[in-house]
Structures are given as structure tokens and as C-alpha cells.
Amino acid sequence: xxxxxxxxxxARAGGGLVRACVVLVLSMVVPAVWAATVALGIRWGAGNPWxxxxxVLVAPLATLVLSRPVCxxxxxxxxxxxxxxxxxxxxxxxxxxxxxxGYWWNGFSYERTHRDARLDQRWRLRWNDPANWRDLRFTxxxxxxxxxxxxxxxxxVAAAVIGMAQPALPARLIGVLGLAVAIGSAPYAWRCxxxxxxxxxxxxxxxxxxxxxxxxxxxxxDATIAQAAEIRRIERDLHDGAQARLVGLGLSLATAEKLMExxxxxxxxxxxxxxxxxxxxxxxxxxLVKGINPPVLNDRGLxxxxxxxxxxxxxxxxxxxxxxxxxxxxxxxxxxxGTAELLTNAVKHAHAxxxxxxxxxxxxxxxxxxxxxxxxxxxxxPGGGLAGLRRRLAVFDGTLDITSPAGGPTCVRMAVxxxxx
Amino acid sequence: MRIVVAEDLYLLRDGMVRxxxxxxxxxxxxxxxxxxxxxxxxxxxxxxxxxDVRMPPTQSDEGLRAALAARAELPGLPVLILSQYxxxxxxxxLLADGTGAVGYLLKESVFDxxxxxxxxxxxxxxxxxxxPAVISKLLSxxxxxxxxxxxxxxxxxxxxxxxxxxxxxxxxxxLFLSDSAISKYTTSLFGKLGLTDDDSSNRxxxxxLAYLNEP
Numbered sequence: 001x002x003x004x005x006x007x008x009x010x011a012r013a014g015g016g017l018v019r020a021c022v023v024l025v026l027s028m029v030v031p032a033v034w035a036a037t038v039a040l041g042i043r044w045g046a047g048n049p050w051x052x053x054x055x056v057l058v059a060p061l062a063t064l065v066l067s068r069p070v071c072x073x074x075x076x077x078x079x080x081x082x083x084x085x086x087x088x089x090x091x092x093x094x095x096x097x098x099x100x101x102g103y104w105w106n107g108f109s110y111e112r113t114h115r116d117a118r119l120d121q122r123w124r125l126r127w128n129d130p131a132n133w134r135d136l137r138f139t140x141x142x143x144x145x146x147x148x149x150x151x152x153x154x155x156x157v158a159a160a161v162i163g164m165a166q167p168a169l170p171a172r173l174i175g176v177l178g179l180a181v182a183i184g185s186a187p188y189a190w191r192c193x194x195x196x197x198x199x200x201x202x203x204x205x206x207x208x209x210x211x212x213x214x215x216x217x218x219x220x221x222d223a224t225i226a227q228a229a230e231i232r233r234i235e236r237d238l239h240d241g242a243q244a245r246l247v248g249l250g251l252s253l254a255t256a257e258k259l260m261e262x263x264x265x266x267x268x269x270x271x272x273x274x275x276x277x278x279x280x281x282x283x284x285x286x287x288l289v290k291g292i293n294p295p296v297l298n299d300r301g302l303x304x305x306x307x308x309x310x311x312x313x314x315x316x317x318x319x320x321x322x323x324x325x326x327x328x329x330x331x332x333x334x335x336x337x338g339t340a341e342l343l344t345n346a347v348k349h350a351h352a353x354x355x356x357x358x359x360x361x362x363x364x365x366x367x368x369x370x371x372x373x374x375x376x377x378x379x380x381x382p383g384g385g386l387a388g389l390r391r392r393l394a395v396f397d398g399t400l401d402i403t404s405p406a407g408g409p410t411c412v413r414m415a416v417x418x419x420x421x
Numbered sequence: 422m423r424i425v426v427a428e429d430l431y432l433l434r435d436g437m438v439r440x441x442x443x444x445x446x447x448x449x450x451x452x453x454x455x456x457x458x459x460x461x462x463x464x465x466x467x468x469x470x471x472x473d474v475r476m477p478p479t480q481s482d483e484g485l486r487a488a489l490a491a492r493a494e495l496p497g498l499p500v501l502i503l504s505q506y507x508x509x510x511x512x513x514x515l516l517a518d519g520t521g522a523v524g525y526l527l528k529e530s531v532f533d534x535x536x537x538x539x540x541x542x543x544x545x546x547x548x549x550x551x552x553p554a555v556i557s558k559l560l561s562x563x564x565x566x567x568x569x570x571x572x573x574x575x576x577x578x579x580x581x582x583x584x585x586x587x588x589x590x591x592x593x594x595x596l597f598l599s600d601s602a603i604s605k606y607t608t609s610l611f612g613k614l615g616l617t618d619d620d621s622s623n624r625x626x627x628x629x630l631a632y633l634n635e636p
Contacts, residue, residue, distance in 0.1 A: 279529045286506060295506045299475070299482035308510040311562055 009187075016186035017157070019081065020150040023193050026073055027147030030139045033062045067135040071201060074142070078197045081190075089203030091129045091210070093121060130206045138200045146193040153189050156182025223395050237288050245281035249274050294336065301325065302332045306339055306357055306368075313343050315352060315372070321359040327366060331396055331416055335359075335368050338389050338400075338414050342370040345385065350374020350410055365398075365417035376408030389414075422446045422545055425470040427458040427484055428503070429477055433528070437471060440531060444538050455483030462491035462498065469545040473528075474504040474511070485511055497522050499544045504528065509562070512555045516634050521627045524550030524586070540586070548623045549586035549630065556584045559633045568614070576610040579603060584629050588622055 037054035044051035075086050094107030096117045103110040104117035108124050111117035156178040163175020203211075256270040289295075297305035303321040310317035327335075339357060346352040352374030360367050380386040380402065390400045398416035424441055426448055428434040438448045449465050452458040454477045462470055470491075476483040488500045501524035502515065515523045524544040530552070531537045540550035559565060560581055569577065575596075582592045593603045607625075611618040616632060619625045 275532045279532060282505075282527075282529050290506070295475070296508055296510060298480075304510060308508055311509040311513070312558060314561065314566075316564065 013183050013186040016188065016190055017153050017182070019190035020153045020186065022077065023146055023150035023190050024154060026070060026077075027142040027150070029070055030063050030066055031143050033066070034059050037062075063136070063139065064132075067132070067139045071135045071138055074138075074193065074197050075201060078194050082194050084194055084198060086197060086201050087203050088131075089134075089207040090131050091125050091207075093125055096121060130204060134201070134204050138197075141200055142193075142196060146190075146196045149189050149192040153182045153186040156180075156185065219391075219394055222391055226391070234288065234292065237284075241284040241288070242281045245277050245284070249277050249281070252277065293333070297332060297336050302327060302335055303359060305332075305336050306359065309336070309340055309343065310355075310357065313355070314347055315343065315355045317343065317355045317357060319357045319359075322361060325359060325361060325366065327418055331366070331418055334392050334396060334398070335366065335414060335416065338393065339368055339370060341385055341389055342412050345378065346370070346372035346374055346410070349378065350376065350408065352408075352410075365415060368414045369411065370414075371409060371411045374408050374410060375406075376404045376410050377406040378402055378404035378410050378412075422468040422541065423449045423465070424541070425450045425452065425458075425461050425465055425467040427452040427461065427470065427476070427487070428473040429453045429475075430473075433473075437531065440534055440537070441471075441541075444534070446538075446541075454478060455487045458484055458487040459490055462487070462500075463494060466495065466498065469499040469501060469541050471501050471503055471541070474502060474506075482511070485514070489514065492518065492520070492523075496520050497547065499547070500524070501526065501541060501544045501550060503530070507552045507555045509555060509558045512551065512559070513634050516549075516630050519627060519631055521549055521623055522547045525555060526550060526552050527554070543586055546623070549626055551585045551630075553581070553585055556581050559584065559630075564635065565633050572610055572613060576606050576613070579606045580610055580629065583607070583626055584633060586626055 034055075037059040040054045041051045072088070075088060079085055096104055096106045096114060098114075099105050099110070101110075103112065104114050106117040106121035109120060111120055159178025160175045160182060163171045163173075163178055166172060166175070252270045252274040256267040256274070259267040259270065294305055294308075296308040302325055303319075306321070307319050310319050326332075343355060343357075346355050350372055352372035355370065355372040357371075358369045360369075378386065380390070386400070386402065393400055393414060393416060396416045396418070398414060401413040401415075402410070404410040404412075424446055426434055426437050426441070428437060428451075434451055434453070438451065441448055449467055450461040452461045456478075458470075458472060458476065470488070472484045472488045474482055474484045476487075485502060488502060492498050492500060496518065497520040499522040500515075502511070503526055504511075505528055507525060507527055512525050515525055522544055524540055526537075526540060530540065543550050560569060560577070569580070572580065578596065579592060582595055587595070589600055589603050589607070593600045596603070608618060611625075614629075614632060616628050619628065
């Protein structure tokens with residue numbers, strides 16, 4: 001062994017010893033409170049009518065109050081020492097909002113003032129949190145597991161210090177043994193804290209559910225906003241386009257009817273005009289309906305609709321698909337419009353000449369891949385088309401993976417989980 | 422001509438029947454669903470049938486499928502598909518068997534009654550009547566686009582009108598040119614595309630459409 005190895009070992013043993021001590025102290029905080037209260041009760045003895053008070057009241061209360069800071073400390077230590085991040089999973093405060101009734105809503109109840117609402121919310125968040133039970137369980141478990149193991153090196157050091165000081169040989173031998181145990185176990189003894197913390201401090205099923213509910217709530221809001229905007233757009237298009245044209249058509253026909261006797265030539269011209277107007281409004285309606293629900297998608301399903309899309313695209317698009325997938329209409333619609341958007345991007349932004357679309361089912365759902373030979377460099381701007389596409393897919397728990405290095409090629413993969421039909 | 426009209430919306434069906442009868446043709450049967458259409462086509466074997474794409478019971482492409490099935494049974498049975506939409510995909514399916522006598526037009530083509538009846542006559546005579554929108558998409562689709570690059574602009578417009586199913590005289594009228602000029606253009610573009618220029622105008626159009634329909 002050279003000196004460098006020796007010094008590095010010494011450093012690890014020293015660091016390990018310090019860490020073991022920290023773990024030991026932290027895990028023994030709550031047991032220490034219990035021990036102190038029990039000792040106090042015993043000292044007051046049976047003669048004192050209040051001797052039960054510390055054990056029955058103070059110790060449990062202290063446990064409740066201390067469990068959260070202890071758990072937070074363990075979490076941050078584990079993150080600092082091993083880079084393992086453990087999600088805290090405490091309940092988050094919902095925003096306190098002023099309702100139109102003049103009361104403040106804090107997510108749990110209505111209060112008269114903002115301050116009351118905040119206080120009430122803080123109290124409820126702290127004491128109605130399912131995470132409290134998890135923290136209590138952890139404070140009970142940790143002294144018997146990580147605490148116990150972390151106690152080995154300090155105990156060895158203590159044995160060495162006490163044993164070496166004794167003149168008797170057996171005691172000295174025990175001291176040497178203690179030293180050996182301390183040095184040998186110091187680099188490793190604290191490591192037990194990581195698995196214990198990961199196992200008992202991670203978010204419980206209830207917390208994960210709560211998070212999922214939050215996520216779904218946000219998605220629902222997104223979806224309803226998008227839907228409302230879409231309906232508004234359709235209404236506007238109908239109002240400014242087809243409806244206005246039909247009014248014009250009626251006017252032309254009424255005028256023509258009037259002119260039939262007096263000026264048949266002008267009447268005929270008006271009729272021709274009316275016919276042209278009817279054709280134009282049909283074209284507008286057709287475009288509008290295509291944007292809502294493309295006819296081929298309705299008639300034939302996703303695969304043929306994508307084939308039709310490929311035919312209409314200015315790119316050379318090859319489509320490969322497994323048979324005739326039939327999925328739920330909303331999922332088909334999302335996949336179709338996603339593909340349409342990606343092909344448009346390939347033309348507009350990437351200036352591609354060829355593209356390949358493949359549709360496949362795997363055991364979890366449907367996967368649509370769109371590749372082009374364009375310039376690449378596609379990025380997802382907030383509020384841009386790709387971000388919108390990601391949101392649309394997220395409604396079905398779908399995912400969007402984009403690989404688009406500068407210089408191309410771009411490959412985008414949309415995956416939506418769905419049961420096979 | 423003896424004509425079958427298949428359309429599920431009563432108003433449109435009735436209007437179409439009246440229009441056809443106003444021009445002195447006979448509507449031998451009408452149909453309002455896919456199965457009825459197939460039955461009427463096979464029973465009556467009309468000179469030409471006017472068929473809507475979307476019909477009950479499924480409200481999908483029932484009419485188109487009935488027409489394709491009838492033509493599989495009776496090759497070359499003249500069918501004019503009328504639809505609210507023209508889709509390249511459906512046009513290619515109709516043209517795939519190469520026997521001609523098919524048309525595919527938007528519903529508003531009936532606004533111009535003369536043109537509509539002319540299209541019916543062309544299809545009945547074994548020709549074609551394709552919507553300009555479909556043809557322009559066929560011409561600009563990825564594979565055709567490359568093969569048509571070396572046509573002049575004039576040849577390009579002659580080709581697209583020919584693909585719609587128009588005769589040389591009709592093309593000449595549309596482009597304000599003489600018949601002889603048109604035949605000069607057709608000769609040159611057939612040479613460029615490597616197609617044999619047939620005397621019969623219907624067979625010539627089919628050659629062009631088959632060429633455009635190649636993937």
C-alpha cells in the first residue's frame with residue numbers, strides 16, 4: 001500500500017465516521033425525547049400526581065412536531081451524499097382566491113379574510129397531510145435500522161478510547177478490537193441510510209394519486225379551453241362565410257325574381273352570380289368541415305386518411321402501416337391531425353423533399369412515426385405547433401418524442417396508449 | 422340514356438331526377454343506401470349511374486364501394502361519382518381498373534346543368550369526367566411532379582384538361598386555340614411522356630390517367 005492509498009482510506013474512514021455520527025444523532029432525536037420524558041417521569045416518581053404528563057402528552061406531541069423536520073433532514077442528507085433525489089411528496093398549498101361572494105377560498109373552506117384563509121390552509125395542510133403517517137413510520141423505523149448500523153463506528157471508537165485507557169490487558173485488547181471495527185466499518189456504516197430512506201420516505205400511493213389528479217385537472221382545463229376556442233373559430237367561420245353568402249344568395253334571387261318581368265337579361269346575370277356564390281360558399285364549408293373531421297378519416301379510418309394526406313402533400317411521402325387499424329375516433333383524430341401538422345412542418349420549416357410515415361401497434365398502443373429528410377433543427381417553442389401537439393396527445397396520455405439535430409433528418413414519434421380493438 | 426340515381430338526401434335526389442328528365446333522359450331507378458345502389462346497378466345495368474359517396478347504413482363510403490363492387494362484377498359499367506369532397510385516394514381507386522367510363526365530380530357540378538349532362542354523356546360513352554381539383558392534385562403529387570417537369574406550361578394545361586376527360590375540341594375552346602394546335606401539343610407531350618398516342622380519344626385519356634396514377 002502506498003501513501004496515497006492510505007491517505008484516501010483515512011479520508012474515507014474519517015468522512016464515514018462523521019456521516020455515521022450525523023445519521024446516529026438524527027435518528028436518535030425522537031427516541032431521545034422519549035427517553036428523557038420517561039426518565040423525568042421516573043424521577044418525579046409515584047408520589048407526584050403529574051409524573052405521567054411528560055410521557056403521555058409531551059413525548060407524543062414532540063414526536064408529531066419533530067417527525068417532519070427529521071425526515072426533511074434525512075432527505076437532504078441522502079441527496080447530498082448519494083445524489084439520490086427523494087421527492088418530498090408533501091401536500092402543496094393551492095392558491096387562495098377571492099370568490100365573487102367576497103369570501104376567500106383556500107382549497108378547503110371559505111374564510112372571511114385573506115389572513116384567516118391562509119392560517120386555516122396552513123393548519124389543514126400540516127395536519128391533514130397523508131405524508132404525516134409516512135414520516136411517523138420512518139421516525140419509528142430509522143433508529144432500528146440505519147441508526148443501529150450507524151452506531152457501530154462511534155461505538156467502536158468509544159470502546160477504543162475507554163479500553164486503551166484501562167491498564168488491564170483484556171480491556172486493552174477490546175480497545176484495539178473496537179478501533180479495528182471502527183476503522184473497518186466507518187466508510188460503509190452510514191450507507192444503509194439510503195435504501196431505508198428510499199424505501200420509507202418516498203411518496204405514498206395516495207400522494208401519487210393526488211399528483212395525478214392535479215395533472216389531469218390541468219389537462220382538463222387545457223382541453224376545455226382548446227375546445228372552446230375551436231368552437232368559437234367554427235362559429236366565426238360559419239357566421240362570416242357561409243351564412244353571409246347565403247344571405248347574399250337570397251338577396252340576389254329576390255332581386256332576380258323582381259327583374260324577371262322588366263329586365264330578363266339582368267335577372268339572368270344575377271342568377272349566374274347567385275350560382276357562383278353558392279359554389280364559393282360550398283367550397284368554404286368544405287374546407288371548414290375538412291378541418292373538423294376529414295371525410296376519409298370518417299369513411300375509412302386512420303390508415304387510409306394518412307394515405308390520402310400523403311397523396312395531397314407536395315412531398316414524396318411513403319406510408320407503411322400494419323393492416324387497417326381501427327381505433328377510437330378521438331384518438332384517430334388526434335393522430336391524424338398530428339401527422340398532418342408534422343408533414344406541414346416538414347414542408348414549411350424543414351424544406352424536406354421526402355417523408356416517411358409509419359403506423360404501428362405495439363402491445364401498449366399505437367405509434368406513429370414521421371421522418372423527413374429536411375434541415376432539422378425543429379424546436380418546441382411554448383405556444384408553438386409542436387407544444388400544442390404535445391398537449392393534444394397528453395389528453396390521451398400520449399407522448400411526443402422529437403429528434404431533430406441541426407442539418408436533419410427529423411424524426412418525430414407519437415405514441416398513444418390504447419387497448420387493441 | 423337510361424340512368425340510375427343513387428343519393429340518400431331526398432331533396433338532392435329529386436332535384437337530380439328532375440334535371441335529368443328535363444334534358445330528356447330516363448331515370449330507371451333510384452337508390453338511397455349502399456346495398457340498394459349495388460342491387461339497382463346490377464339489375465338495371467344503366468347506360469350511366471350517378472352515385473353519391475356517403476350513404477346509409479354506415480354513412481361512410483358506401484356509395485363508392487357499391488360502385489366499385491358493381492364494376493368488379495360488370496367491368497366498364499359507367500358510373501359518375503358525385504360527392505361533397507373529391508379525394509385523390511378515391512379517384513385513384515376508381516381509375517385503378519383502367520377500363521374507363523368513370524367520373525368523379527363535386528356535387529356543385531350540377532349547378533352548370535349543361536356541363537353536368539355532358540359529363541354524363543362522356544362517361545356513358547366510355548370516357549371520363551374528372552374534377553379539375555383531383556386532376557391538379559394528381560399532376561402535382563410527388564411522383565408525377567418530377568416526371569412532368571420537362572413539359573411546357575401550355576402542354577401542362579392541355580394535359581390537365583385532357584385528364585379531366587375533355588375532347589380535343591373542348592380543350593381548344595377552353596384555351597382559345599385551334600384544333601390543329603391542340604393536336605400538335607398532344608403529339609409532343611405524348612412523345613415526352615413516352616406514351617403511345619391513340620386515335621380514340623377515350624383510350625388516350627385512359628393512358629394519361631394510368632400514367633398519372635402510377636405511384
